[in-house]
Amino acid sequence: MNESIPDCRKCGACCSMRWSWPVLRRDRSDAAGIPRWMQCDGLPLMRTNNGRCVALAGKVGSPVECSIYVDRPAACRAFVPGGMLCLEARKKFGMQECGMKPSEEEMENQH
Numbered sequence: 001m002n003e004s005i006p007d008c009r010k011c012g013a014c015c016s017m018r019w020s021w022p023v024l025r026r027d028r029s030d031a032a033g034i035p036r037w038m039q040c041d042g043l044p045l046m047r048t049n050n051g052r053c054v055a056l057a058g059k060v061g062s063p064v065e066c067s068i069y070v071d072r073p074a075a076c077r078a079f080v081p082g083g084m085l086c087l088e089a090r091k092k093f094g095m096q097e098c099g100m101k102p103s104e105e106e107m108e109n110q111h
């Protein structure tokens with residue numbers, strides 16, 4: 001495994017970053033295999049609970065699993081581990097961005 005790419009199986013931050021994520025295609029053509037109760041009524045979104053996708057199993061930052069992995073939305077498939085959004089999501093949960101230098105402020109706070 002590339003050491004600069006975080007391990008999704010011990011993360012789950014992007015699955016828990018906000019109520020409006022993940023999106024489904026407008027026509028829900030990527031939702032055929034996803035249980036209807038996991039999808040929002042009225043909006044092409046997965047249902048969330050406190051900003052956390054209901055399909056996520058496990059605690060963010062420890063072993064986690066997408067319970068609909070083979071049927072997950074197109075947006076989840078396109079999400080890039082190690083990309084900017086990934087790093088932002090990880091930071092929100094206190095996980096250091098992999099492969100990036102800590103800021104001076106973060107270095108200061110370590111003392």
Ligand code: SF4
Binds near residue numbers: 080082085086
């Ligand atoms: S935030 Fe990044 S590392 Fe964490 S699960 Fe999402 S893509 Fe994987």
Ligand code: SF4
Binds near residue numbers: 016066
């Ligand atoms: S569908 Fe799966 S991969 Fe996508 S946000 Fe939910 S738990 Fe994460």
